[in-house]
Every structure is written in C-alpha cells, then in structure tokens.
Amino acid sequence: xxxxxxxxxxxxxxxxxxxxxxxxxxxxxxxxxxxxxxxxxxxxxxxxxxxxxxxxxxxxxxxxxxxxxxxxxxxxxxxxxxxxxxxxxxxxxxxxxxxxxxxxxxxxxxxxxxxxxxxxxxxxxx
Amino acid sequence: xxxxxxxxxxxxxxxxxxxxxxxxxxxxxxxxxxxxxxxxxxxxxxxxxxxxxxxxxxxxxxxxxxxxxxxxxxxxxxxxxxxxxxxxxxxxxxxxxxxxxxxxxxxxxxxxxxxxxxxxxxxxx
Numbered sequence: 001x002x003x004x005x006x007x008x009x010x011x012x013x014x015x016x017x018x019x020x021x022x023x024x025x026x027x028x029x030x031x032x033x034x035x036x037x038x039x040x041x042x043x044x045x046x047x048x049x050x051x052x053x054x055x056x057x058x059x060x061x062x063x064x065x066x067x068x069x070x071x072x073x074x075x076x077x078x079x080x081x082x083x084x085x086x087x088x089x090x091x092x093x094x095x096x097x098x099x100x101x102x103x104x105x106x107x108x109x110x111x112x113x114x115x116x117x118x119x120x121x122x123x124x125x126x
Numbered sequence: 127x128x129x130x131x132x133x134x135x136x137x138x139x140x141x142x143x144x145x146x147x148x149x150x151x152x153x154x155x156x157x158x159x160x161x162x163x164x165x166x167x168x169x170x171x172x173x174x175x176x177x178x179x180x181x182x183x184x185x186x187x188x189x190x191x192x193x194x195x196x197x198x199x200x201x202x203x204x205x206x207x208x209x210x211x212x213x214x215x216x217x218x219x220x221x222x223x224x225x226x227x228x229x230x231x232x233x234x235x236x237x238x239x240x241x242x243x244x245x246x247x248x249x250x251x
Contacts, residue, residue: 027218030211037208041201045249050185052178059174068171079161086158108164115168118175 022081029078036071056122065123069116076112080105145232153210156203163200201246206239 002009047058058064083104091097141147173184187193213231216222222231 027215030215034208034211037204041204041246045246052174052181055170055174055181059171072168072171075164075167079157079164082154082157083161086154111165111168115171118168118171121175122171 022084026078026081029074029081032070032074033078036067036074039067040071059119059122060125062123065119068119072112072115072119076108076115080108083108144229145236146228149210149232149235153207153214156207159203160200160207163203166196166200198243198247202239202243205242205246206235209235209238209242 008014043058043064048054059068084101087097087100087104091100170184173181188197213222213235216231222228
C-alpha cells in the first residue's frame, strides 16, 4: 500500500533524496567549527596588535594559514547550508526562491574564494 | 476550495514567549548575523593581502563606534550560536528534550554565551 497522497502521486514529486546529507553536513561542519572557531576566537583575543605587519605575521605562520583555510571552508559551507534553510523557509515565490538561493551560493563561494586567495597570497609571501 | 470559516489553531502572537522559543529564533538570527560577518572576515583577510593602505581603510571602519558595536555583536553571536549549537548536538543524541530540561539548558546556554563573550573581551583588552 502506498502512503503517498493523491496530490503527491499526480504531481509525481518525491523527496530530493539529499535531505540526510544536508542535515549531516551541517552537523559535521558544526563540530569542525566548534574547534576551529574557538581557536580563531582565542587567536584574535590574544593578538598583541592588529597593525598590518602583525596581521601579516599572524596569517603567514604556516599553522595559522592551514587553520584559517579550514576555518573559511567549514564556515562558508556551514553558513551556506544555514542560509539555504532560512531562504527555503521564508521565500515562497518560486522564481525569487531560485534567484535568492543562486545568489546565496554565488556570494558564499565568492567570499570564501576571496578569503582563501588572500590567505594563500600572504602565506606564500607572494 | 478555501473555507475562511474553518477554525484556526492559535498562532504565534497568542503565546507568551517561553525562553526556549526566544533562544530558537536567536539561534537563527545569530546565524544570519555571522553569515554577514563572514563577508567582513573575508574582507579582513583580503585587505591584509592587499597591503597596508587598503588595510588601514579596513581598520578605520572597524575603529568607529558602529564598527566596535558590530564586533561586540558578532562576538556574542559567535559564542551564543556555539553554545546553543552544542545544545542542538546534545539534542541530536535524543537526550535533554523534556520541557523542563530544555528550559534549564536554555538558561545555561544564555549564561555561557554571556560569560564567554565577557571573557573574550576581557582577554582581548
């Protein structure tokens, strides 16, 4: 016996089959950000100075470069997943929903890649 | 097909706000705030890479009253979202979901967020 509603059968729509990976990805990135976020907060709080040379020295240290790259990736991913849920909850007009989801994805990738490029540029001393 | 006379269930406006409800929407609000903060984090790194002149402009904006208030807001958003995120992960194990437990953990999360934010600025200054 099918438990699907008559409307669901007529429309022929099912699940997108990726709900679990969205949920799980949000949890995995949350655990990563718990560690990376606390490291970053601690680093910011204990920084002696925010002058340009001090900031360059901080980012250029290999371990800091590595952790910053991981932070940006985890944060960009977690933020994208979160904003996606918010948009899906509140934006109902089909066209606007598609456009806002598209803009959110582009913006997240844009700023994440900008940050990654900057970290690499500083870290590699280019 | 629509029947405007059908009974409606009570909606948001009719309830007194329990602490758990306030924290739930605050989790979402702080998440969105940090999505905006992500842009500033990227700008910070990009401006460091761009050189001292560009970075000076970034520092100038952050050194204003609004800039400082935003930084304090983001730090609270971070510690709140982190504390409440741990609460969510604990819930995901199927524990702490009773009404009284959720109310107790709500106050705990709020206290943790305020204390962590205060400690952060105390260490930073």
